[in-house]
Amino acid sequence: MRVWGLGAYRINIIGLGNRVHHFHYEFGDEFFEQYDSKLVSEGNFHVNVALDKRETFLEAAFEIRGIAKLTCDRTLEPFDFPVEVSPKMVFKYGDRDEEITDEITIIQRETAWLELGQYIYEFIALAIPIKKLHPRFKDEPEDDDVAGRIVYSSNAKEGDDDDNDDNDETDPRWSILKKLK
Numbered sequence: 001m002r003v004w005g006l007g008a009y010r011i012n013i014i015g016l017g018n019r020v021h022h023f024h025y026e027f028g029d030e031f032f033e034q035y036d037s038k039l040v041s042e043g044n045f046h047v048n049v050a051l052d053k054r055e056t057f058l059e060a061a062f063e064i065r066g067i068a069k070l071t072c073d074r075t076l077e078p079f080d081f082p083v084e085v086s087p088k089m090v091f092k093y094g095d096r097d098e099e100i101t102d103e104i105t106i107i108q109r110e111t112a113w114l115e116l117g118q119y120i121y122e123f124i125a126l127a128i129p130i131k132k133l134h135p136r137f138k139d140e141p142e143d144d145d146v147a148g149r150i151v152y153s154s155n156a157k158e159g160d161d162d163d164n165d166d167n168d169e170t171d172p173r174w175s176i177l178k179k180l181k
Contacts, residue, residue, distance in 0.1 A: 010117075018055060020051070029043070031045070064087075
């Protein structure tokens with residue numbers, strides 16, 4: 001089943017009984033357009049959600065599988081990146097809406113709807129690597145930016161110590177400390 005619009009990922013939790021409920025979503029590029037993000041803008045995904053409703057909390061177990069269409073950072077060539085993640089979220093009932101951790105969210109007891117679209121988008125986005133390289137480069141050794149490397153050079157020979165220059169005058173306090181060695 002293909003779903004459209006953000007409301008398609010909204011679950012009426014008040015109408016659910018206390019048991020496990022299963023939901024299935026299939027979506028493509030139109031899903032990513034709704035979030036207006038440059039991180040992931042294209043792809044095809046299948047999402048299964050097992051929502052376990054209990055008296056004091058809801059537990060949502062996601063199974064997200066699909067292909068994200070990315071652009072290689074090195075060659076600007078498009079490629080398909082497989083995504084397969086199985087995150088879990090716990091929604092506890094409380095007095096106010098609050099995110100406790102990445103996996104635990106407090107929702108008000110009067111909350112009627114649970115919007116899963118944003119969570120699905122975030123789970124997919126978190127599965128995308130920061131450095132997006134075409135698969136043909138995966139066997140190459142990682143060579144980080146040259147600018148990130150620190151290069152030390154000196155005209156002094158190895159083993160020379162700048163503190164032991166005979167030409168420099170030494171503070172008498174330092175010469176006392178050198179005797180302690």
